[in-house]
Amino acid sequence: MYSNLSNFSEGVDNAFVIIFSVIAVFLVGLTVLLIYFLFRYSEKRNPQPTPIKGNMWLEIVWTIIPLGLVLGMFYYGWMAWIPMLSKAPENSIEIKTTAQMWSWKFEYENGKRTDTLIIPLGKPIELIANSPDVLHSLYIPAFRIKRDIVPGRITTMWFKANREGEYNLFCAEYCGLQHSYMKTEVKVLSPEKYDEWYIDTTAAVALTSIPGAAGLKIIRDMGCTACHSLDGSTLVGPTYKGVFGHEVDVITNGKERKVIADAEYIKNSINNPNDDIVKGFNKGLMRSYKNELTDDEIEQIILYLQTLSGGKE
């Protein structure tokens, strides 16, 4: 407790400490009393019970005292909660967040995309989150924040990090098969390092000179690898390895057929994933990326897939 890693953790931890102290006193006190009664009024020590029907005053006392205590607990919980409800400060860094089965995607104001949340120390961050599929919940335990991300709604949350470091970011709302793998990291950098990272787009440029590298980056950033492996192992969807240019058994409109996985097939599978389902996999799990990937980006992905199949068709 009191690690004070975000601007909200102190309030939450305060509420924790207050409530835990009250309940500890109750639990220990009542348990001691219980054991004492069992001992003191055992059949051996007290052979003759004293009949007592009840006591009005006692009933009133032990209604009023807990009532006061729970109101106090309620108050501290409420007070620590209010700041979380407040609007994000004007100067917040806005990061578009996509929670999807089963990965996270973060898009910065300059268009930079990552699968880990990289933020500067001490600056207010506003996450503008949406989900294209089912319920998820963004949870950063170290920062004491959590918010459900409901499909069809825009959910916003904000916070400030107080210390540099790497922290876990989990999905807390059950979202299907790979729920427990829907996790990533929050990297808190010093403002200087963050600016350096934010402005620097050369890394991506350098990468694009190697064939397919840009495609790999898109695949990673979009979270495709949560379902499609690069090494031939089977996950929820078919692997990318050795697909391009080879024959695939697919089910189209309920009928089985063979197709060659050429550029057109790949592109259609990204934009209309339910048209052709690879045999042995389930329909309806993947959504269309029509509005999320440009034709250029799909070209880059195809370039990369070619490297996984040992060259061009």
Add this chain to the structure above:
Amino acid sequence: MSNSNLPNYLEYKGKYKGLLGWIFSTDHKRIGLLYLYSVMTFFIVGALLGLLMKFELIAPGKTIMEAKSYNAIFTLHGITMIFLIVIPGIPAILGNFFLPIMIGAKDVFYPKLNLISWWLYILGAVVALSSQFMHGASPDTGWTFYAPYSFRTQSNVLPALIGAFILGFSSILTGINFIVTMHRLRAPGMKWLKMPLFPWSLYGTAWIQVLATPIIGITLLMVVAERVLNIGFFDPALGGDPVLYQHLFWIYSHPAVYIMILPSMGVISEVIPTFARKEIFGYNAVVISTLLIAFVGYFVWGHHMFTAGMSETSLFAFSFLTFLVAIPSAIKTFNWLATLYKGSIILKTPMYWAVSFLFIFMIGGLSGMVLGSLAANVHLHDTAFVVAHFHFIVFGGVGFGFFAGIHYWFPKIFGRMYDASWADTGWLIFFIGFLTLYAPMFYLGITGMPRRYYDYVPEFHPANIISSFGAFIMIAGLAIIIINLIRSAKKGPKAEESPWGGKTLEWTVSSPPIVENFEEIPEIK
């Protein structure tokens, strides 16, 4: 003993013989036992599923199963435990058996309806469990069936939903039956405020069953309609609202927690006075708090959704009311404790269960205070802390109450006594196992481990090892308890009419009771 010339309900031969004489019997006692056997069978299955989950979580990564099986198992564990065990549980087993006897009646008011309830229960169970054996994958939504995942998944969600729907009807019918029985069949002279506390707890429970269950029924039907007919209630892809589903689901499922726990409190309110050889301290206060819990329990469902993005006002109200609903439970706890004061306490098996119930229930209730607090809830919602909390309440609260009750009334039900030293050993092992299993999960939740996690990061490993270890201990205790009871039901020494000196009417009839309980309906002075 005055009844010894009449056949008891176990020996009685009616129209049908053998098994048929049981599954078509309208005797409330036989129906109670039908529930006992069916619920216990499902309970053993549910507990073993839980054990499998704990086995999987003993180390990060794959231990014994894939994520797909793990998700299916926690779903099945939840559905079985909630809908087939703790909701019907105490009312259907002990309530059916003892409610009529304790109020001086020959049977419930609608004996045939009572039998139909059991048949519906079996039908619902078969339909719900058929989802495991049909073509396709087992349901993997969790017992909450949250939208829109419950529409996305390709698994057999429909039979599970329809099964839960049928089970709801079974529960409603039992509720109606109990309410009418208590209104119409109390023995002459038994005024409302002379009714024992176990029937009172069933009365509060029955009203919740009747008033809240239809809502889950309608909700489940809406999900079925949405899946089959594509009507958009909850799926945003069809223009629906997933949060609406959560509201409807918890409007039932939160009061359902009180359907589970109230009867257990009723059992404790019988056991403690008997073994303290004193009447209950503050009878009226206990009755009023029962009714208050049943009433206020309707208005706190929103605390399951604090992070779902509700308005400030509803958050304020739901958190506030959640704290208020703790008060009547606290009052009950104080009255139970005060009953021990100046008593002459005999510590026998049912009392061990009752006393440990108090301890477990306090932990469960007090940890609920942490979750009711808005700020703390943000951090703890959907973590292992919540799982620990509701296992203390739902499994601890209901389980310890049920085992207290079954060890208390066992000699009356079967006319035979169980082996007390084995029963006490079983209790001790179970109690230690229970704490070792669930206490570390509070810690895991505080340190941030989300629930329904098949795999976890290394920092959660140590506490998970302890927890899994506790599961093995607890199951060992459970095995001892159940084997001891099964063996004793057949071979135990004959029991007296009133082995504990209980003051309620069931202790005035023979063990086991005769077919219509009383030769003559007793008069209450």
